[in-house]
Amino acid sequence: MDTRFSHIENWIFDLDNCLYPASTGLFELIDQRMGAYIQRLLSCDPMEARRVQKYHFHTHGTTLAGLMKDHSVDPHDFLENVHAIPLDRIRRDDRLAASLRRLSGRKFVFTNGDASYARRVLDAIGIGDSFDDLHDIHASSYRPKPDPHGYALLCRRFGINPHAALLADDIAANLEPAKALGMTTIWVDNGSERGTHGAGDFIDDRIENVSDWLEQVLGEQE
Numbered sequence: 001m002d003t004r005f006s007h008i009e010n011w012i013f014d015l016d017n018c019l020y021p022a023s024t025g026l027f028e029l030i031d032q033r034m035g036a037y038i039q040r041l042l043s044c045d046p047m048e049a050r051r052v053q054k055y056h057f058h059t060h061g062t063t064l065a066g067l068m069k070d071h072s073v074d075p076h077d078f079l080e081n082v083h084a085i086p087l088d089r090i091r092r093d094d095r096l097a098a099s100l101r102r103l104s105g106r107k108f109v110f111t112n113g114d115a116s117y118a119r120r121v122l123d124a125i126g127i128g129d130s131f132d133d134l135h136d137i138h139a140s141s142y143r144p145k146p147d148p149h150g151y152a153l154l155c156r157r158f159g160i161n162p163h164a165a166l167l168a169d170d171i172a173a174n175l176e177p178a179k180a181l182g183m184t185t186i187w188v189d190n191g192s193e194r195g196t197h198g199a200g201d202f203i204d205d206r207i208e209n210v211s212d213w214l215e216q217v218l219g220e221q222e
Contacts, residue, residue: 022192099214
């Protein structure tokens, strides 16, 4: 084990564009379904739906948060609809599964998506049984990362000591609240559209691929 991480007892990972490559393009499918949902909701054309979608994303952190605030959208209905996508773009990652099995301590997924979608993706990657639990947008009271509220709820729910925890996320801004709590922070800088903004002094390490990084952290097996 890399001694820099020997104190970590809780390993927390974002899901989308983090535990699978951003090049998979899964978010493109979700993005399309969000646009179609907004078109139906507001009876508008695709261009207006796109404008509304991106406005809410940049203003509120997620499209859902803005739609809930301005249009009283049912979060369960929205998430079930936009996540109803095929997962044939996802490939199994046996290297990641093997590393997660070797990793000492508890492992969690912390996502702005919902639990049912997250479990489908984890199973498609082949790591569904590698995690102790997950914390989704419902568990964060619909206040998405990087709102500090969800981080506090995550730690309280699972009894996590932030100073013995690590968060890996492809969005640099999502790591700032984690660092403020005392977590070790890993920026998965893999070229995702949303992950290229504003790395600062709240980043402890910058990596490109979680599987490669974990193998380096764990070292060779005897």
